[in-house]
Amino acid sequence: MKVPVKVEARKQIGVIGAGACGSEVRTLAERVGREIAKRGAVLLCGGLGGVMEAAAYGAKQEGGITLGILPGALREEANLWIDIAVVSGMGHARNALIAQSSDALIAVNGEYGTLSEIALGLKMGKPVVVVEPGWKIEGIHRAKSPEEAVELAFRLTENKGTY
Amino acid sequence: MKVPVKVEARKQIGVIGAGACGSEVRTLAERVGREIAKRGAVLLCGGLGGVMEAAAYGAKQEGGITLGILPGALREEANLWIDIAVVSGMGHARNALIAQSSDALIAVNGEYGTLSEIALGLKMGKPVVVVEPGWKIEGIHRAKSPEEAVELAFRLTENKGTY
Amino acid sequence: MKVPVKVEARKQIGVIGAGACGSEVRTLAERVGREIAKRGAVLLCGGLGGVMEAAAYGAKQEGGITLGILPGALREEANLWIDIAVVSGMGHARNALIAQSSDALIAVNGEYGTLSEIALGLKMGKPVVVVEPGWKIEGIHRAKSPEEAVELAFRLTENKGTY
Amino acid sequence: MKVPVKVEARKQIGVIGAGACGSEVRTLAERVGREIAKRGAVLLCGGLGGVMEAAAYGAKQEGGITLGILPGALREEANLWIDIAVVSGMGHARNALIAQSSDALIAVNGEYGTLSEIALGLKMGKPVVVVEPGWKIEGIHRAKSPEEAVELAFRLTENKGTY
Numbered sequence: 305m306k307v308p309v310k311v312e313a314r315k316q317i318g319v320i321g322a323g324a325c326g327s328e329v330r331t332l333a334e335r336v337g338r339e340i341a342k343r344g345a346v347l348l349c350g351g352l353g354g355v356m357e358a359a360a361y362g363a364k365q366e367g368g369i370t371l372g373i374l375p376g377a378l379r380e381e382a383n384l385w386i387d388i389a390v391v392s393g394m395g396h397a398r399n400a401l402i403a404q405s406s407d408a409l410i411a412v413n414g415e416y417g418t419l420s421e422i423a424l425g426l427k428m429g430k431p432v433v434v435v436e437p438g439w440k441i442e443g444i445h446r447a448k449s450p451e452e453a454v455e456l457a458f459r460l461t462e463n464k465g466t467y
Numbered sequence: 468m469k470v471p472v473k474v475e476a477r478k479q480i481g482v483i484g485a486g487a488c489g490s491e492v493r494t495l496a497e498r499v500g501r502e503i504a505k506r507g508a509v510l511l512c513g514g515l516g517g518v519m520e521a522a523a524y525g526a527k528q529e530g531g532i533t534l535g536i537l538p539g540a541l542r543e544e545a546n547l548w549i550d551i552a553v554v555s556g557m558g559h560a561r562n563a564l565i566a567q568s569s570d571a572l573i574a575v576n577g578e579y580g581t582l583s584e585i586a587l588g589l590k591m592g593k594p595v596v597v598v599e600p601g602w603k604i605e606g607i608h609r610a611k612s613p614e615e616a617v618e619l620a621f622r623l624t625e626n627k628g629t630y
Numbered sequence: 631m632k633v634p635v636k637v638e639a640r641k642q643i644g645v646i647g648a649g650a651c652g653s654e655v656r657t658l659a660e661r662v663g664r665e666i667a668k669r670g671a672v673l674l675c676g677g678l679g680g681v682m683e684a685a686a687y688g689a690k691q692e693g694g695i696t697l698g699i700l701p702g703a704l705r706e707e708a709n710l711w712i713d714i715a716v717v718s719g720m721g722h723a724r725n726a727l728i729a730q731s732s733d734a735l736i737a738v739n740g741e742y743g744t745l746s747e748i749a750l751g752l753k754m755g756k757p758v759v760v761v762e763p764g765w766k767i768e769g770i771h772r773a774k775s776p777e778e779a780v781e782l783a784f785r786l787t788e789n790k791g792t793y
Numbered sequence: 794m795k796v797p798v799k800v801e802a803r804k805q806i807g808v809i810g811a812g813a814c815g816s817e818v819r820t821l822a823e824r825v826g827r828e829i830a831k832r833g834a835v836l837l838c839g840g841l842g843g844v845m846e847a848a849a850y851g852a853k854q855e856g857g858i859t860l861g862i863l864p865g866a867l868r869e870e871a872n873l874w875i876d877i878a879v880v881s882g883m884g885h886a887r888n889a890l891i892a893q894s895s896d897a898l899i900a901v902n903g904e905y906g907t908l909s910e911i912a913l914g915l916k917m918g919k920p921v922v923v924v925e926p927g928w929k930i931e932g933i934h935r936a937k938s939p940e941e942a943v944e945l946a947f948r949l950t951e952n953k954g955t956y
Contacts, residue, residue, distance in 0.1 A: 310874070311874055311876055313876075313878070364797035370800075379894075384800060385800055388803075389802070389805070390890060390894045392893065393723065393893045394720035396567070397719065398560075399560075399587070401881050403559075404866060405868075405879045427578070428866075471687070471711070476715070528633065530634075533637075534716075542639070548636070549637060550639075552731065553727060554727070554730045554731045556883065557727070557881075557882065557884060557886050723883070723889035725913070726886035729885075742912045742916035742932070743916045745930070746888075749912055750885055750909045754885065767908070
């Protein structure tokens with residue numbers, strides 16, 4: 305036992321997108337996850353399949369930490385790459401927790417669920433970056449590649465990183 | 468005391484929109500509320516100001532019942548025209564409850580919070596009607612007037628009215 | 631159309647208890663519901679079976695208004711005597727909304743779910759009345775009959791009734 | 794970049810207790826946290842002060858990982874020893890998430906908030922261990938020391954550890 309040093313809170317970057325996706329979108333999400341982990345941030349997502357799974361898989365390739373905030377009541381629903389699971393049991397209302405717990409959100413593709421998270425993020429004043437193509441909503445930042453999206457997300461949260 | 472007849476569940480129509488608005492939007496919301504009450508449905512909203520207050524005011528003009536699902540932890544935050552208050556204390560996550568508890572949603576103006584409710588409603592498969600102008604999202608129904616919006620909301624929930 | 635008078639917010643009294651119960655407990659819950667309605671308050675409950683159903687049934691016998699805050703995502707899960715349903719879709723976390731939305735809580739029998747609502751109510755500073763027998767927790771008020779419990783609940787919220 | 798090995802989900806042990814406490818209780822909580830980290834589980838708590846802070850501090854002494862599920866809307870409210878913060882913004886309703894996300898709960902002292910978490914945990918079928926003295930509720934396991942409590946929590950979740 306030793307006296308620990310105060311935790312230096314890592315950034316928490318949320319990755320949002322559809323729960324089912326093709327291989328092209330999957331690759332984009334994986335690259336987002338890798339880049340987030342490389343930069344030392346925690347990858348936060350909804351913990352299920354599709355974009356969420358691919359991003360978590362990417363993060364684990366780089367030794368990152370992954371947090372999944374699940375809608376259901378069973379931890380077993382988490383994808384294989386989730387380190388820490390919040391089992392919310394609160395359905396779609398958990399989308400608000402994903403937005404609120406992220407320093408910035410990165411959207412990869414996605415449908416109405418993703419749109420709700422984008423909107424909640426913007427409402428809360430969080431930086432929201434969309435990897436093109438994707439939802440076009442005023443106030444969103446757009447990036448041409450996964451790496452640019454993560455770069456942008458970090459830049460936009462620069463003065464908020466230490467807590 | 469007498470044996471009651473089984474409650475015939477009224478439709479619950481959610482009205483969503485900005486918490487602060489000008490008189491033009493206010494009038495639109497009031498007309499939406501009046502029309503909902505005339506048709507015997509419960510008006511459901513977020514319970515605060517702006518569009519929410521105007522719609523509830525309209526409903527009370529016609530003797531309707533109003534339900535407000537508040538984000539905060541104090542019932543006193545409800546506007547003056549709310550009959551029944553759900554004091555959620557859960558912030559933005561309450562938007563999901565508004566969408567989930569409504570048979571249909573009618574949006575009057577509104578910003579990111581409203582957009583999140585529209586998206587959640589669409590995700591849940593609820594009919595969403597926007598009084599023009601307003602958010603343009605694929606899957607939304609559009610109406611040129613408050614009365615047309617309510618008419619549309621009722622039509623789209625026709626086979627779901629009895630429970 | 632006429633200008634409505636400001637809503638005089640009714641008290642909202644929460645009735646909590648097991649989702650399945652025998653006829654003796656059922657009768658107690660029904661009497662609680664009747665007494666709440668007679669006094670003009672809204673009966674709030676979890677919207678399901680057992681004590682929740684019996685209390686709502688009692689309230690409807692006296693022409694009261696009943697609000698059910700359901701754990702699931704389907705309004706159809708509400709019992710037959712619920713006028714207005716909040717479809718929370720948030721599972722056990724909805725217990726906090728029942729406590730927060732009630733001016734006072736009355737517990738009839740009940741197990742761990744009820745205990746969680748009692749504890750949340752006490753934490754929030756709400757009066758909690760238990761119809762004997764029932765959970766024994768410091769800070770709870772105890773009543774020998776349903777009528778006494780409702781009488782007590784009203785007395786303990788006397789100065790909080792108008793908003 | 795390399796292909797990661799499937800995450801071996803760690804146990805998540807929730808520590809619950811009052812948000813303010815004296816040094817004796819503080820020491821108990823710290824010992825609980827140390828023991829949880831020594832055994833390789835994630836320490837989950839409400840992220841605030843008192844027992845939550847002491848337990849997280851203990852876990853960090855042993856190099857553990859700490860997860861805080863905060864009631865408020867600001868990550869800055871987390872205590873200094875929280876690695877990963879879920880910023881729920883949903884007030885007391887977050888207690889349900891703490892219970893649902895924990896494989897087992899360990900209570901150290903605590904008042905009504907803690908009691909609500911104990912009750913929710915029991916309702917969800919989770920093992921709940923109380924470090925003596927503390928709430929006496931049927932169905933709870935009791936332990937004479939922090940170390941015994943953690944030992945018991947691990948034993949009671951033995952067959953649930955792999956996912």
